[in-house]
Amino acid sequence: MKAHEIDYHIYGEEMQYVEIELDPQEIVVAESGSFMMMENGIQMQTIFGDGSREQQGIFDKLLSAGKRVLTGESLFMTAYINQERGKKKAYFASPYPGKIVPIDLTKYGGKFICQKDSFLCTAKGVSIGIEFSKKLGRGLFGGEGFIMQKLEGDGMAFVHSGGTLARRELAAGEVLKVDTGCIVGFTKDVDYDIEFIGGIKNSIFGGEGLFFATLRGPGIVYVQSLPFSRLADRIIASAPRNGGNSREEGSLLGGLGRMIDGDNRF
Numbered sequence: 145m146k147a148h149e150i151d152y153h154i155y156g157e158e159m160q161y162v163e164i165e166l167d168p169q170e171i172v173v174a175e176s177g178s179f180m181m182m183e184n185g186i187q188m189q190t191i192f193g194d195g196s197r198e199q200q201g202i203f204d205k206l207l208s209a210g211k212r213v214l215t216g217e218s219l220f221m222t223a224y225i226n227q228e229r230g231k232k233k234a235y236f237a238s239p240y241p242g243k244i245v246p247i248d249l250t251k252y253g254g255k256f257i258c259q260k261d262s263f264l265c266t267a268k269g270v271s272i273g274i275e276f277s278k279k280l281g282r283g284l285f286g287g288e289g290f291i292m293q294k295l296e297g298d299g300m301a302f303v304h305s306g307g308t309l310a311r312r313e314l315a316a317g318e319v320l321k322v323d324t325g326c327i328v329g330f331t332k333d334v335d336y337d338i339e340f341i342g343g344i345k346n347s348i349f350g351g352e353g354l355f356f357a358t359l360r361g362p363g364i365v366y367v368q369s370l371p372f373s374r375l376a377d378r379i380i381a382s383a384p385r386n387g388g389n390s391r392e393e394g395s396l397l398g399g400l401g402r403m404i405d406g407d408n409r410f
Contacts, residue, residue, distance in 0.1 A: 146269055146298060146299075147249075147266075147267045147268065147269030147270050147297045147298050147299025147300075148170045148171055148172075148267045148268045148269055148299060149170075149267070149299070149300075150164050150165065150166060150170060150172060150267045150299070150300055151164075151165040152164050152165065152246065152300065152302075153165075154244050154246065158241045158242070159237070159238065159241055160237070160238050160242070160243060160244045160304075161180050161235055161236060161237040161238065161244070162235070162236050162237075162244050162246075162264070162265070162302055163233055163234075163235050164224075164233065164234050164235070164236065164265070165231055165232075165233050166186065166224070166225075166226035166231065166232050166233070166234065167226065167231055168226055168227075168228060168229055168230070168231075169225065169226060169227075170225075170226050170267075170268075171223050171224065171225045171226075171267075171268035172223070172224050172234060172236075172265055172266070172267060172268065173191070173221050173222070173223050173224075173265065173266055173267075173268050173270075173272075174221065174222050174224065174236050174264065174265035174266075175221065175263055175264060175265065176220065176221065176222065177239065178236045178237060178238075178239065178264050178265060179222065179224075179234075179235075179236060179237075180235040180236055180237040181234075181235045182224060182232070182233070182234040182235065183232045183233050183234070184232075185226060185227055185228035185230075185232045186224050186225065186226055186227070186228075186232050186234055187224070187225045187227050188222055188223070188224055188225075189222070189223045189225060190220050190221075190222055190223075191220065191221055191222070191223050192220065221272075223268065236264055236265045236302070238264065238304040239304070240304075240306060240372050240375070241306065241307065241370070242304055242305045242306040242307055242308075242309070242368065242370065243304065243305050243308070243309040243368075244264060244302055244303075244304050245302065245303050245304065245305060245309060245328065245329075245366055246300060246301075246302055247295065247300070247301045247302065247303060247329075248300055249270065249295060249296070249297050249298055249299060249300070249301060250298050250299075252331045252332070252364070253331065253332055253333070254296055254297060254298060255294060255295070255296050255331075255332040256294070256295045256301065256329055256330075256331060256332070257275050257292050257293070257294050257295075257329055257330055257331075257332065257334075257336075258292065258293050258294075258295065258303050258328060258329030258330075259292060259293070259327055259328060259329065260291065260292060260293055261372075262293070262303040262304055262305065262328055262329060263293055263295070263301070263302075263303055264302040264303055264304050265301075265302050266295065266299065266300065266301035266302065267299035267300050267301070268299075269297055269298070269299050270295055270296065270297035270298075270299045270300075270301050271295070271296040271297055272293065272294075272295060273293070273294050273296065274291050274292070274293060274294065275291065275292045275293065275294040303328060303329060303366075305328040305366065305368035306368045306369070306370040306371050306372050306374075306375065307368055307369035307370025307371075308368075308369040308370075309328070309366060309367070309368060309369075310366070310367040310368075310369070311364065311365070311366055311367075312364070312365045312366075312367065313361075313363075313364050313365075314334065314359065314360070314361025314362060314363055314364070314365060315361050315362060316361055316362040317360065317361060317362075318360070318361040318362075319358055319359065319360050319361075320358070320359045320360075320361075320365060320367075321339070321356050321357070321358055321359075322356060322357045322358075322359060322365075322367055323356055323357070323371075324338070324355065324356060324357045325371040325373055325374060326367050326368050326369070326371055327357055327359075327365075327366075327367060327368075328366035328367060328368050329365075329366050330359060330363055330364065330365045330366065331363040331364045331365075332363070333361075333362055333363045334359050334360065334361060334362075334363035334364075334365060335359070335360040336357060336358075336359055336360075337357070337358050337360075338355050338356075338357060338358070339355065339356060339357075339358045
């Protein structure tokens with residue numbers, strides 16, 4: 145099925161949102177929780193899976209939706225349909241600070257592979273599936289496990305990243321070594337594997353984990369500077385425990401120290 149041709153504009157710097165302009169009867173499909181606002185005349189419909197194949201049977205629909213469960217997502221998605229005669233706009237927001245990445249699948253050979261929770265929204269007709277790893281090491285130690293998401297079709301899709309986004313275009317045979325959690329996505333020809341960091345001191349005292357990802361070109365790679373899991377870990381580590389003070393409040397100066405450094409919250 146040919147995907148709907150949608151126009152878009154991305155607003156903001158650190159907390160971005162994307163504006164999708166829909167012609168009459170055009171549809172955008174979005175992940176649960178990404179909706180921000182929409183103009184009057186757009187109708188919301190909850191659908192099984194991604195709605196890319198309307199003519200498939202009930203078993204195929206259940207299988208398509210069930211694959212999303214393996215990526216940690218809901219069985220259902222939401223379709224936004226322009227029921228008016230004129231153009232209408234719908235808006236979708238990134239769930240945490242970072243960048244929204246527009247992916248034109250026609251420029252990437254009809255396929256893009258991304259981390260499991262990075263998908264935001266897409267034009268109807270784009271298939272949102274799963275990509276199984278065929279390598280044991282990648283499955284066991286690559287932050288995304290055996291399963292990543294794949295976007296297939298000929299339309300526009302939007303994924304989001306944390307922090308600042310880096311785009312690297314790798315030549316044939318060129319290798320980029322990346323923290324496993326920092327990968328946003330890559331084109332279909334990029335070879336993805338896991339490599340042991342090596343060295344006793346690096347493994348025990350390095351603080352960067354035991355493995356990193358190796359991405360071998362040719363192809364395009366998107367890397368994020370702040371994965372949400374890393375941000376969450378820092379917040380949890382700094383949160384008060386058992387009704388006590390946070391980690392930063394354990395100095396000898398105590399409350400006096402907070403007054404000196406300007407932290408005068410009650």
